[in-house]
Every structure is written in C-alpha cells, then in structure tokens.
Amino acid sequence: MSDSRYAFTSKTETLNKYLKLDQKGMIMAEYVWVDANGETRSKSRTLKEAEYKAEDLPVWNFDGSSTEQAPGDNSDVYLRPCAIYPDPFRGSPNIIVLAECWNADGTPNKYNYRHECEKVMEAYADHEPWFGLEQEYTFLDLDDRPFGWPAGGFPAPQGPYYCGVGASKVVMRDIVEAHYKACLFAGIKISGTNAEVMPAQWEYQVGPCDGIEMGDQLWMARFFLARVAEDFGVKVSVHPKPMKGPWNGAGMHTNFSTKEMRAEGGMAHIEAALKNLEPHHMECIKEYGEDNEQRLTGGYETGAIDQFTWGVANRGCSIRIPRETAAKGFGYFEDRRPASNADPYRVTKILMTSIFGKL
Helix, strand or coil, rough: CCHHHHCCCCHHHHHHHHHHCCCCEEEEEEEEEECCCCCCCEEEEEEEEECCHHHHHCCCEEEEHHCCCCCCHHHEEEEEEEEEEEECCCCCCCCEEEEEEEEECCCCCCCCCCCHHHHHHHHHHHHHEEEEEEEEEEECCCCCCCCCEEEEEECCCCCCCCCCCCCCCCCCCCHHHHHHHEEEEEHEEEEEECCCCCCCCCEEEEEEEECHHHHHHHHHHHHHHHHHHHHHHHHEEEECCCCCCCCCCCEEEEEEEEEHHHCCHHHHHHHHHHHHHHHHHHHHHHHCCCHHHHEEEECCCCCCCCCCCEEECCCCCEEEECHHHHHHHHCCCCECCEEEEHHHHHHHHHHHHHHHHCC
C-alpha cells in the first residue's frame, strides 16, 4: 500500500528473527481485559516457564483511571486471571491470559460482567447450556471509511458481497485468514467465517461453547482480531450500523440450546423458552448493545426493536428457529437481536435468567 497512512504496519519479516530467539526458561504472559467501552486492553509480564492453570498465575493491576474504570485518586484495578490460551503472536511457550477486573476493596469492577454471568451459568449448569455466537464486524481504513469503498462514493448495491469471492466483492481476506489460524492455534472454538452482506463486512462464528466458556472465547477472538488487524494497519468496527442508508447492519446472532432442547421432543422446551423470553424483550434489548436501534428497524434482515417475534427460517424475526430444528422436533434457536458490539457475558446471562429465572 503506497498511501502514507498505512506506512506503519508491522514489519513481519523483521520481527520473525527476534521471535526465534531463545527465551532462557522464561515466558511472556499477555494479560487481556475488557475496558469501560467494551474494548480489549492488554499488557505483558515475564514469568518462569511452567505448566500454569489460571489460578496459579499472579494477580496483577493496572491504572483504571486511564481506561475509565476507576477514579484518579483510587486508580488501581486488579486483574484476576480466569483463562489461559497459547499465544499465536509470540508462539509457544508464551501465553495469553484473560483476566477479570476487580476493585481494591475486593468487589468486582463495574465493568466486570463476567463475574455475575459465571454465577448464573453455575446455578443452571444442569441444563447444559450451549451457545454459539456469530460475530459480524466491518473493516475500516484509518479515516473510518469501510475498507475498499470508493473515496467520496459508494460501492454497487448489496447482493454480490455475501459469501463473495473476487477482487470486486471482498476485501482484506488475508486478515480473515490470519485471524482464523490464530484462533485455531489458541484453541478457540471458531467454527467458521464468511463475507457478509455489506461490502467490507465479515463474520466469524465461535461455538458451541458450554456456559461461561462462550463469553471467554468470544472476547479472546475479538482481541485476536484487533491484534491481527493492527499488523495490517486496518481498524475493526463492531458498531451495529457502521454506514447509514441501504446497508445491512452488524449483529452478534446468538444460537442457544439446552440438553432438553437437543433431545427428542425438544421443540416443546424451545417454545416454552420463547414464551419466557417474550415478557423480558425490552430488558434483553438493554443488554444487547449500544446503538442497536439503528440496526433493529424491521428491515435488512432484522426484527423491529419494540416487538418480540419468532418464526421458522424467518430472518426478519427477533428469534429464528432453523427449519431443520422445526423438522426434527429438537435442536436450537437463534436470537437475532444482539448487536455486534454487545458484551457476550451480558447476552448469555440474560438469556439464561429470562428463561430460567433470576438468582
């Protein structure tokens, strides 16, 4: 890329000669957390090489006043490790550490949504909840324009871009491929990727995951995507309506089932769950991401934000029951309401509490 705005992307070949150096029995541990704005942050520390479990790792801290998670006069926020992944950027034996944020007084930080979500998942573990999240996102250039869109203009109307192949249809497939491989290396249960309806928009799917693992893995996959795109000098947007006008928004469709729904006669349990969800519709919407009203208009493959609807194979409803599920009489349903910027801990928690009851 000749444009000077993209001159500071990573020099991978130069970096590789340093990545091969002997670490002398030490490892780099990258601690990752979620900040006040639903973005990932991270910093590194050195540890002795060993087989670690999350509970073995040291609690660390950071300046919460710089991340809008604490006031300046009491700024220490503590990082409590909760999951470990192999590091796809530095390679083995280095690790990525997902951490929860806690205040100095021993209470979870205001933006620590994992803690309460885990309580709900443990309380209803007998139902064996499975989740699969479909994360849509948009590639932007450094001027916040969808990558590959004509300067000062617009691409051809939607139609050829969904699952498209070819230079006129998709952009930045190299980032998508690199992210896919990074997730597989780290043990993320990434189940697929595809180009989406709006040009410069893509999707990856994570799952099925059991309980709290869903939120953990989706956040880690988001971190990996931001980190990979950084190498290419490209921004990633999870705004639910990155471009106004006749363009699809971006969601995080949430596939859900329990052991009862997956067994013979499971359709009755699915219908019972939807009956329980309906009165909690607006409560769910509050947990399903910012600016979602720009996306949930009832058009462009969405249901209206103020109505709870469901149907078989209907992408214009709040809840879609796959045709295969309806035909077999058991399976899962897809909640199409969550926005692409929704917190997976908040989404999965309120699905559980709406169906099974609050703790």
